[in-house]
Structure formats: C-alpha cells, structure tokens
Amino acid sequence: MCSTEQKPLFRDLTAEDTEPEVTEIESLCINCYKNGSTRILLTRIPHYKNVVIMSFSCESCGYENNEIQPGGAIAELGVRWKLRVEAPADLNRQVVKSDFTSVRIPEVDFEISAQSQKGEVTTVEGVISRAVAGLTQDQVARRAEHPEAAEKIDAFVENLQGLRALDTPWTLLLEDISGNCFIENPEAPKKDPRAERTDFKRSKEQDHILGIYTHEEPCGDSPVDVSDSLPGTLTPADPSEGSYDRQVAEEILQFRTNCPDCNAPADTNMKITNIPHFKEVVIMATVCDACGHRTNEVKSGGGIEDKGVRFVVRVANRDDFSRDILKSETCSMSIPELDLEVGGAALGGRFTTAEGLVRASLEQIGCAPELSGDAPAPAKERMAEFMGKLQEVLDNKRSITIILDDPAGNSYVQNLNDDPEQYDDGLQVSRYERSFEQNEELGLNDMKTEGYEAS
Known part of the structure; x- marks a missing residue:
C-alpha cells in the first residue's frame, strides 16, 4: 500500500519556483455574464500569514479582476490597538489591516468602518494618504456641482495633512473582530512605549459577521449540523483500548487536524497528565509531515483560579536552568535585565524549563521581520544585539530574573526546596486579586453564577 506524500497547501514563492501550483476554474463573468476563467494561487507572505490570490479574466469582454483573501484561521479573540503618534518614526510603522479592521482618529x-476597504499591508502614513486620495479623487466635479460640500472636504483634508505634518500628537485606534491586524513596534524586543494592544471577546453578533455559529444556532435559514465537518474523531493512539473514563489520563489520544503553518492534514497527539503539587494539564503536540512544522501546547485541565499568581524566578547558574515551568497562554513574561516584556500569546502555553523559555524567546526573535528583507539597518543591529544577550544567558555568562504573571492562576514554577510549604531562595510566589480589566480580558465580568432559582 503506497502512501501519498503530503505537501503544504500554502508555500513560499521563490525565484526557483518557476511553475507554482495554480488552480484554474471556469466561472461566470459579472460584466457580460459569459464564462470566464479564475486562477487561484495559495501562497504566504513572509512574517505575515497565508493568503489566497485570485485572478479573473474574461476572453469575451476583456474584463479582469484581481483579489487577495486571507488564508489563515480567524483568531480566537478580537484585538484593539491604540497608537500615540508623536514622532516621524511613528508614521513609518508598518500596519497590517484585514477586511474587518476599523480605523479611528478621534482628534x-x-x-x-470595518469591511469598507480591502485588507492591506501599509504604514501609519499610508492609512492617511489613502484616505486623502479617496476624499480628493472627485473634488473637481464636486466643486462645480456641490461647492459647499467640496469646501468642507477641502477643510477636512487639510486637517488630515496636518496629521502627517505632526502639528500636534494624535491617536490612531484600530479594532479588528477577526484579530488579524497589527502595528509594528520599532523598539522591539523592548515594550512599545506608545502603542497598546488589548484582546477582547467577540459578541454573538460579531461572531455572526465572521460566519461563526454554534451548533445550536441557525446559520441563514436552516440550522447548522457540523457533525460531518469535524476534522476527525478523538481516538486513542492505541485502538485496542475501549474505555474513555479515567483511563483517558493514562493514554495518548490522537485526532486529525490541519497544520497551522501550511494547512496540510496533520495529526495532533494529546495527553492528560498531573503535575505534582499543582493540577491536571492537557499537553498537545502536532507535527506536520508536509512542511516539518512542530507545535507544542499546554492547557489547564481545570478552570480559572480564584486569584492571579506572580512568580519571580532567579536564573544564575546551570541548576536554575533545569527548573520546570508551566506557562499558560494567559501568562505574560518579562526579563527586567534585558528590558524584555511579552504577552501570553507570544510564547503560548508550554510545559518546559527556565532554559526552554529563554531558548524559545531566542528562536521566536530570530524569526522576526526586523532581521530580514529590507528592514532598516538600526532595527537589524538592535535585534542582533538583543539576541546576543539572550545567547549569553544560555551560555551562563549573564544572570537574569524571569517574572511570570498569570491573572488566571494557571501557571506553575517548580519549587526546588524539599519542603513544599517553603519556597527556595531563587523563587518568589505571590497571589493577588485580579483587577476589573484583567477579569474583563478573561471574560469573567459577564459571568453570573449566583442568584439563579430552579424552575
């Protein structure tokens, strides 16, 4: 029995790739209503995401149309960006906008509004320039037919031009319910001094705009049955086992999924394990045979804890590197000595060691767009210098302090002291009451668990 070689659905375009896999289908021309041809190419933009490029042409009337659509999955949460534009360098920041990105400048x-423009990769100044171009394109005819409206538009365009001239600082606000917009941090890997990112949970109406419906909700005119569209059935790696109660914790489960990088079919292995003095966690690992992508993820087996937790871990010698650490996807990490601060989504959830966290940070920064392409030389030098500092930490030439802050309380750091009631000298643990903003981000403010009466 021969096996079919798996290939990535989304592949990089290179100079050597003289014959990329293009799919051609017959489709209706919206101009003359005869049949034309649509060519579809699945590829990816480096350091951004998978995209679908479509090109339509009609031989009958000559009509042509080109379009680009995102090929990746919709993010689990929506995202809001707030950028304070104060310097010329802020105008040159790269901005990634999806179709669902709304833009506001309150000043x-x-x-x-969202869905009024196609997605694009641009700059802060490019957002202003595109708005000016759109407002001024019909001004000649408007001045002749509607002089008062044209005069108001001229005054508004002058205000927009003042934003580009930075007459006064101003604020750029982006909101994207699909979670697929981004503002470049020119100070990376340091914390952005003028930009703030917050994630938010979508409402039911926003899910419907994205075409996301639950099993019980109607989609269009008929209820949705997703039972046949699931990627696979959860099965044990050893099919001889037939019981799925507490025995699940003793075996590895396997289910079919798609690679998050190239979207080719792949297998995900999952196992429930117990961390002593902590709780049960779910460990998942995916390996793609098509592109070689590997991903490891850890999720808490329980709910959100009553309090948040903050760990301060000193890393000064080789023994400190071997300390086990469970970092959940809601846990942020900072290293004050290196001015490094990353959110929970940057490294994801993982069960590793102190050395593993530092090495994972080094690997992620090594893939940053500032180190390749036409990025400015100062950005490359700054990133290379920072990577050198991280390498010195791994070579045990530099001591650091790792601070882990998890408002959900689902992270864990191993205590090297034989007495579990007393922490060792290199570890400090504190628990705290979450703020309203942290509860909002975890979706707890909308939960009501008391005051219900049985019907």
Whole structure:
C-alpha cells in the first residue's frame, strides 16, 4: 500500500519556483455574464500569514479582476490597538489591516468602518494618504456641482495633512473582530512605549459577521449540523483500548487536524497528565509531515483560579536552568535585565524549563521581520544585539530574573526546596486579586453564577 506524500497547501514563492501550483476554474463573468476563467494561487507572505490570490479574466469582454483573501484561521479573540503618534518614526510603522479592521482618529473625528476597504499591508502614513486620495479623487466635479460640500472636504483634508505634518500628537485606534491586524513596534524586543494592544471577546453578533455559529444556532435559514465537518474523531493512539473514563489520563489520544503553518492534514497527539503539587494539564503536540512544522501546547485541565499568581524566578547558574515551568497562554513574561516584556500569546502555553523559555524567546526573535528583507539597518543591529544577550544567558555568562504573571492562576514554577510549604531562595510566589480589566480580558465580568432559582 503506497502512501501519498503530503505537501503544504500554502508555500513560499521563490525565484526557483518557476511553475507554482495554480488552480484554474471556469466561472461566470459579472460584466457580460459569459464564462470566464479564475486562477487561484495559495501562497504566504513572509512574517505575515497565508493568503489566497485570485485572478479573473474574461476572453469575451476583456474584463479582469484581481483579489487577495486571507488564508489563515480567524483568531480566537478580537484585538484593539491604540497608537500615540508623536514622532516621524511613528508614521513609518508598518500596519497590517484585514477586511474587518476599523480605523479611528478621534482628534479629527475621522473613521473608516470595518469591511469598507480591502485588507492591506501599509504604514501609519499610508492609512492617511489613502484616505486623502479617496476624499480628493472627485473634488473637481464636486466643486462645480456641490461647492459647499467640496469646501468642507477641502477643510477636512487639510486637517488630515496636518496629521502627517505632526502639528500636534494624535491617536490612531484600530479594532479588528477577526484579530488579524497589527502595528509594528520599532523598539522591539523592548515594550512599545506608545502603542497598546488589548484582546477582547467577540459578541454573538460579531461572531455572526465572521460566519461563526454554534451548533445550536441557525446559520441563514436552516440550522447548522457540523457533525460531518469535524476534522476527525478523538481516538486513542492505541485502538485496542475501549474505555474513555479515567483511563483517558493514562493514554495518548490522537485526532486529525490541519497544520497551522501550511494547512496540510496533520495529526495532533494529546495527553492528560498531573503535575505534582499543582493540577491536571492537557499537553498537545502536532507535527506536520508536509512542511516539518512542530507545535507544542499546554492547557489547564481545570478552570480559572480564584486569584492571579506572580512568580519571580532567579536564573544564575546551570541548576536554575533545569527548573520546570508551566506557562499558560494567559501568562505574560518579562526579563527586567534585558528590558524584555511579552504577552501570553507570544510564547503560548508550554510545559518546559527556565532554559526552554529563554531558548524559545531566542528562536521566536530570530524569526522576526526586523532581521530580514529590507528592514532598516538600526532595527537589524538592535535585534542582533538583543539576541546576543539572550545567547549569553544560555551560555551562563549573564544572570537574569524571569517574572511570570498569570491573572488566571494557571501557571506553575517548580519549587526546588524539599519542603513544599517553603519556597527556595531563587523563587518568589505571590497571589493577588485580579483587577476589573484583567477579569474583563478573561471574560469573567459577564459571568453570573449566583442568584439563579430552579424552575
């Protein structure tokens, strides 16, 4: 029995790739209503995401149309960005906008609603330039037919031009319910001094805009049955086992999924394990045979804890590197000595060691766009210098302090002291009451668990 070689669905375009896999289908021309041809190419933009490039042409009337659509999955949470534009360098920041990104500049009462423009990769100045171009394109005819409206638009365009001239600092606000927008941090890997990112949970109406429905909700005119569309059935790696109660914790389960990088079919292995003095966790690992992508993820087996937890871990020698650490996807990490601060989504959930966290940070920074392409030389030098400092930590030439802050309380750091009631000298643990903003981000403010009466 021969096996079919798996290939990535989304592949990089290179100079050597003279014949990329293009799918051609017959489709209706919206101009002359005869049949034309649509060519579809699945590829990916480096350091961004998978995209679908479509090109339509009709031989009958000559009509042509080109379009680009995202090929990745919708993010689990929506995202909001707030950027304070104060210096010329802020105008040159790269901005990634999806179709669902809304743009607001409160200082001039300017707004671009979501789904009114196609997604694009641009700059902060490019957002302003595109708005100016759109407002001025029909001004000649407007001045002749509607002089009062044209005069108001001229005044508004002048205000927009003032934003590019930085007459006064101003604020750029982005909101994307799909979670697929981004503002570049020119100070990376340091914390951005003028940009703030917050994630938010989508409402039911926003899910419906994205085409996301639950099993019980109607989609269009009929209820949705997703039972046949699931990627696979959860099965044990050893099919001889037939019981799925507490025995699940003793075996590795396997289910079919798609690679998050190239979208080719792949297998995900999952196992429930117990961390002593902590709780049960779910460990998942995916390996893609098509592109070689590997991903490891850890999720808490229980709910959100009553309090948040903050760990301060000193890493000064080789023994400190071997300390076990469970970092959940809600846990942020900072290293004050290196001015490094990352959110929970940066490294994801993982069960590793102190050395593993530092090495994972080094690997992720090594893939940053500032180190390749036409990135400015100062950015490359700054990132290379920072990577050198991280390498010195791994070579045990530099001591650091790792601070882990998890408002959900689902992270864990191994205590090297034989007495579990007393922490060793290199570890400090504190628990705290979450703020309203942290509860909001975890979706706890909308939960009501008391005051219900049985019907």
